[in-house]
Amino acid sequence: MDEKQVSQHSLGLTIAYHLLPGVAIVAGYALITPFLRNAGLPSAIGISLAVLLVLVPLELGILFWQGKKRNGRFSLEGIVLNREKTPRGAFVLWTLAALFGAVLSFALFSALDKALLPLFAWLPDWFFINEDLSAYSKNIQFINWLVIFLLTGLLGPYVEELYFRGFLLPRMAWMKGWAPLVEAFLFALYHFWSPWQLVTRTLAVLPLGYIVNWKRDIRIGIAAHWLLNVVGSLELLFAVFR
DSSP: OOGGGSOOOOHHHHHHHHHHHHHHHHHHHHHHHHHHHHTTOOHHHHHHHHIIIIIHHHHHHHHHHHHHHHHSSSOOTTTSOOBOOOOHHHHHHHHHHHHHHHHHHHHHTHHHHHHHGGGGTTSOGGGOSSOOGGGSOHHHHHHHHHHIIIIIIIIHHHHHIIIIIIIIGGGGGGGGGGHHHHHHHHHHHHOTTOGGGHHHHHHHHHHHHHHHHHHTBHHHHHHHHHHHHHHHHHHHHHHHTO
16 A cells, blocks of 8 residues: 555544543543552552553554444554565664664653652542552562563553554654654653653654654564563562562
């Protein structure tokens, strides 16, 4: 399929497709997490369960619904684009470049995240995923890490890349060179469960968006997103064995 012929989304539709899933996810998180905290479990398990119960069925549901309308069957053909295959060496290079850009952004702007955090002090304690886990037993810490690794480390990023960089980004081509920047900002804003990271997450995902948009290879986005989230979860695993 010639991606230049892909029907484009209006700005309003682009915003809706980006943000409404985030509203549903944070609502699911808000419903689940107080019960988990009362049961003596960390908040991070709540967002991981929201990934499983809301993010995955909702975003995949939109994709397959679009496929049913287009193809007459539940298929992602012509829906999830950016499927060109980058040669192996270049694939590794660009994946590492996207990963490096994201890691660098999170490292450089962690102080900004901490500075913005007090602006959200009005939120309930259970809302904050970055709680002190040392208060929990090692068994609960390990369960917390395993759930994060499987759901927010592997499953969530895969579906998000199909949805955001495979489905939405090609339909923003009318924005030309601005498309990856706008998409990165909307993707960061969609994370309503960590609004203090809006600036950092926008900058972190920006290299990934530009690379996927340029190389037309969604696999780069998936691999970089996987690596970023898995690497981010390793600190939790190390804490279990301290």
